Amino acid sequence: MAQxxxxxxxxxxxxxxxxxxxxxxxxxxxxxxxxxxxxxxxIMKQFTDVKAGADGVLAEFAVDDNAMLSPGDVVAIIETD
Structure with missing residues (x-):
């Protein structure tokens, strides 16, 4: 299965x-x-949606809730068909 x-x-x-x-x-x-x-x-009281970007099943979150992120950090992994 692809991710x-x-x-x-x-x-x-x-x-x-x-x-x-x-x-x-x-x-x-x-x-x-x-x-x-x-x-x-x-960031600085502005909120940006993080979209799934692909159809599939959410396999895992790669970061905890309230975690600090840098651009490009993996947030979650989706298993696709």
Whole structure:
């Protein structure tokens, strides 16, 4: 099975949910579409959606919630057909 790595588009803090106390955008093992949001990156109070980028199943998150990211860091891995 092929894999697609979701990379951070910019530096900042990665969040798995839209707000504190809210459920995550997606859980490991869930089916995702290419345009589906899997998390957010926040830098200086601006939030950017992190999209899956490929259809498939979210296999794992490569970083923890609230982790600091650099541009290009792998956020998650999707198993594609």
């Amino acid at each position: 697609h790595q979701i990379a951070s588009p910019l530096p900042g803090v990665f969040y798995r949910s839209p707000a504190p106390g809210e459920p995550p955008f997606v859980q490991v093992g869930a089916t995702v579409t290419a345009d589906q949001t899997v998390g957010l990156v926040e």
